Amino acid sequence: AQRVTQPEKLLSVFKGAPVELKCNYSYSGSPELFWYVQYSRQRLQLLLRHISRESIKGFTADLNKGETSFHLKKPFAQEEDSAMYYCALPSGGYQKVTFGTGTKLQVIP
């Protein structure tokens, strides 16, 4: 069965420090992974998807099939990055999406 693991419930970093939010997955097929973000009092929204290979708000994520990981990275954290981040894995076919348990990023000024 597919599974998404986000090992850290809370990650605190100082402003300007690098950020890495970890995501590991278990999936038998060829995965397509997403990162979603939920800012305080806002709805969940897509941050980025690996097939786009784009950088959104300075964040990037690389799919590492060997390590089955899709870690989210940003070189210099900003206070506005403080939010809840979820890694997500669609199963394919019927769009059944499995989410990780989420990591709360706290950027300390």
Next chain:
Amino acid sequence: NAGVTQTPKFQVLKTGQSMTLQCAQDMNHNSMYWYRQDPGMGLRLIYYSASEGTTDKGEVPNGYNVSRLNKREFSLRLESAAPSQTSVYFCASSEGDRALHYNSPLHFGNGTRLTVT
């Protein structure tokens, strides 16, 4: 263009009461979902509807029923609420067309905060 709209925003129920959470999307999406969000457990899929006229169970369907009323609307019903159903409920939709938009991203509503006492 409102996106995904959920009602109500807040609700308090007593054990055994019933209620229906409403969700509507105006993006002409094929697929719709209901998730619950609990601390430390992330988002867990309750039910989903890949297309109009179909519904399927997710990870945690017990105690819930759904209706895909039409392409726009997907409701979630709690027939006999229990304290374990205290949670934040999110509705989401996606284009969901396997041929054209395989694994298209989810668009979420603002959530319904439900408390069962």
